[in-house]
Amino acid sequence: MDDDLPTDFQVIVVGTGMVESIVAAACSRIHKNVLHLDSSDHYGGLWASYNFDGLQKFIKEVTSDPKKQVQVYNLIEQWYIEKESPPEEEKKEGEAEDGKTEPPKKIWSQANFASEYRKFNIDMTPKLLFSRGPLVELLISSNIARYAEFRCVTRVLTWLNDRLMPVPCSRADVFATEAVSIVEKRMLMKMLTSIVGYNEEEMDNEFKDWNDKTFKEYLTHKGLTPNLIHYVLFAIAGGTEDMPCLDGVKECKKFLMSLGRYGNTPFLWPMYGSGELPQCFCRLCAVFGGVYCLNRPIDTVATKTVDEGKTVVVIESKSKTLNCDHLVIGINECPKDLVSPEPAETCDISKAVFITNGTIMKSEKEPLTLLRFPPLIEGGGAVTVLEVGPATGSCPKGLFVVYFITNKVTDAETDLKPYAEKIFDMSGGDQTVESEKPKCLWSLFYNVKDTSAAVESAVPCVHVCSGPDAGLDFDRAVHQAEQIFKKICPGEEFLPRAPDPEEIVFEDDVTHGPEFEREQEDEADGDTSKE
């Protein structure tokens, strides 16, 4: 079936990660002829979401193939529940479905997970969007937003005085918080108001002496109480003790600027997981004529100089030769000799996924939570936790999926298990017992090589895309995609708004000249839609 794959393109994109997909969409949108390939049978690469079956396959693939362990390693999967449900429980479950009444607490077995595998969407790279961040703005301005749906993060939590505490984001939260006194609330307000209010000049003035000091020193200097410093430093700025002052201010401002657009917190979560987002960009690329082919590994990449000194990239893939003016390639698919120089050694990422039978902190409606842990281990980093429930399309009813992300110190399990034990009951055992902490039913620890640093390619017409970073949002990916696009298409607009279908007028009754067919094609490309 691959045989009728065309061979000549202006741009070939290899890998369907976030950066690659944005570049593919941007090129196709301005009518570059684009081919988009991926060596695996699904979209997203390391940015993918998997259902439970797909995840099992991924785990098997990684553990059986040493080559894959360059990217993902130290993978440990663990069950905390029985293989099969006891027979009487099965009956009860059937009754519940007919009678529409929720059973008090379902007893989950591994078999239940297998039979409901499709209801899981588990992210390899879970990330949030800032409501006024670059990705949200790009999705709206390009009209790619129509391919995705989002949910608001309902609360931001932190770990303070050995318990979970909500961080006041909205007025309602402030009222609900008992941990902060009225005086402290005023102090906090004044501090945050000033950060939001500074223009560039004022900012330079205020912080001119803080360049080499930490954000914590600044907050202390401002007279904030330890509790408030905790909120601002760890929960709002997402920092650590040694976060530089200006970074802290910037992170705070970003957080505050995104408040009040969609929900009570500054964050959005993509329905069905972060892995949907690269696909949305791929869809736009396809709508504008991009050709898609998965399961298509490339064998070699070479460059060839043709007449007039023009360089073309020649790719061998499954005994077919593909030619293009520009190759955009994900770092993990990229032949080593194209990368120059070798990217500097960076700190890898420790990640974990947990599936639990309840939320980490009860709330009226189904919560969607960002929890930021301050470092609890000597020398460790802050830990970001995202808890998503069935309403996000991440898991079946009655369960929650919880992601943990931090910079690697030892290995994923050592780095993250102590944090998980703070908020989950990881002892297995009776699932019906009511307790403070939800039961952990399944867990996965793994390390990911950090390939997020920008990498120069050895050849000008080859553009290398970074892998996912440990950060909370997609901002670096969006920024890099735009940079790559500008190199390929200098002076062109980056993802101009795609017309709505209603705006595409098919002028059936208009008399066209002899070029009717070509016009029709252009029209279908969305070209004539603006009138």
Next chain:
Amino acid sequence: MAKTYDYLFKLLLIGDSGVGKTSILFRFSEDAFNISFISTIGIDFKIRTIDLDGKKVKLQIWDTAGQERFRTITTAYYRGSMGIMLVYDVTNEKSFENIKNWIRNIEENASADVEKMILGNKCDLDAKRQVSKERGEQLAIEYQIKFVETSAKDSLNVEYAFYTLARDIKAKMEKKQEASNPPGARSGAHQLRANEQQRKPTSWLSRCSVL
């Protein structure tokens, strides 16, 4: 702005390249047929609002954008779809055999209760026919899916097909509502729009000014 419809259904067209998905879409949405549509380029979805038993039903019909060509339909394409038209070409045996693969693909990716219908398109081309109507019917019985032969070119059964699928979805939906089981899972999710109604207090400042 007042809603101009009672129901909004997201429908998908699925099937091999060249079976006439885009032609069917254009016949239904624009009442037009243009033989020069060879592949699906630039068409995202089309909208047509129909009247069903006094209710305005807005059909949003999505085309594959050519991603079916090498079987690379995104999982995102299937999200939230309520009805799927499985299309094959009666003059192309292979496209008929592939319907089974597409059904498998749907089972893997679409919601379990999505309504389906099989269309044998290009039935005007009798001289080139490779798949008999009986075989189409047989397949439909096997999967318990409704079936009709269509011709986007001659405007045969295209209206009928969409009305039938829409009616089935509406009936299923109303039955669900009667069982007083509002679809809770998806409510609360939203799409981002440029003219998103901004909540009045737009900064921390104004939100917390009471302090």
